[in-house]
Amino acid sequence: MTEEFLHFIWKNKLFYPENITSFKGENVSVISTGIHNYDSGPDFFNAKIKINETLWAGNVEIHVKSSDWEKHNHHTDQAYNNVILHIVEEYDRPVKMESGSEPVTVKLNYNRNLLSDFLGMKSNEGKKLCSGKLEKTDAMVLQSWLDRLLFERIERKSNEILKILENNQNDWEETFYKVLFRNFGFGKNALPFELLANSFSLTLLKKHSGNLPQIEAILFGQSGLPEIYNEKPRYLVSLEKEYFFLKHKYRLKSIDGYLWKFSKTRPVNFPTIRLAFLAKLINDNGSLFSDIIKTDDILQLRELFTVELDGFWKTHYNFTAESLEKTKNLGKEAVNAILINTIVPVKFSYYRYYSEPERAEKILQILDQLPPEENSIITNWKKQGIFAENAAHTQALLQLSNEYCDLKKCFYCNIGYHLLKTGSPSY
Secondary structure, eight states: OOHHHHHHHHHTTOBOOTTEEOTTSOEEEEEEOOEEOOSSSOSEEEEEEEETTEEEEEEEEEEEETTHHHHTTGGGOGGGTTEEEEEEEEOOSOOOOTTSOOOOEEOOOBOHHHHHHHHHHHHSTTOOTTTTTGGGSOHHHHHHHHHHHHHHHHHHHHHHHHHHHHHTTTOHHHHHHHHHHHHHTTTTTHHHHHHHHTTSOHHHHHTTTTOHHHHHHHHHHHHTGGGGOSSOOHHHHHHHHHHHHHHHHHTOOOOOGGGOOOTTOOGGGOHHHHHHHHHHHHHHOTTHHHHHHHOOOHHHHHHTTOOEEOGGGGSBSSSSOBOOOOOEEOOHHHHHHHIIIIIHHHHHHHHHHTTOHHHHHHHTHHHHHSOOOOSHHHHHHHHTTOOOOSHHHHHHHHHHIIIIITTTOGGGSHHHHHHHHTTOOOO
């Protein structure tokens, strides 16, 4: 038995509401369970409880044992003086509030199978509560939950973007490029790309717009990558010479080149190639952010990332290993990833910042038009019988896995709640 379980029972009204009587004989009727509080203070705020013939509005506190009230020092805390109901599983002794009054204390009656399912879930490490049960989940319940999960995920990303915006003095263009740089790392190299973006300003790069060798010199020089190569081809010698001048001119300091990861990475995703693409994007389109904000059309947004490498990078994936000459462009999969992880969250945040909720909601429709992402998490959901139809679904499933399944928060998941309520789980 845990407080978490009792919270779940109370919040979702999975107790029997009839004939609730306090340990002192008062008749208790629940009008409203209140709002779950995840911060300090009582567990639920603004509940409405009828005790005998009087309607009370106030807070609710939940413990396994009544003595936990004193164990948690609530008897000395004025914040608990407005508790109108104390819910416990075991009444081992009476307790008092800081005011000297004794809180009305009750034990809830509920289906004991819920408790066994809860304990079963906790004892089955690595096993989802819904394993083998998803076919019993109502399609409308599932779709509604996926919609909410998508919004949770995009809102979390948006909050992070707005924090970056604040740190950059509300400069949206600078913020966009910092987000773009991080996502160009595609997970494995996200950190060095983020450190790189923070090592100089976009204003500095734009001073050299139209001069690709200088932009490449700044990006590669600041990455620290040239320093890890002992063999220096002509291109790298020229790049380092250019960077040496710019480094002293702008007093730049590079990041550690050994932060970058090449192992278990396809050549087309090597950090060197990704940096070359970024340099080309910045050089060829000095108004990229403005162009992105101007349109919500997916085809026009795709066109903005139509970029092809030339020169040295047509025959190389890194500074030393020469390859067959091949046209290198941002493939469809890479552009989709940029749209999903950068363009949609940034535009959503932009519209949210300027109080345009309808446009913010509409931009999410781009995810409905993009194919589902492919990764190990989505593959696992396929094995469970959940098949994503588009990127909106995969983003929702990523949120579900990362924020609920992996953290064993089955009781906060609508699927878990539905299965428990209908009595589907068994161990």
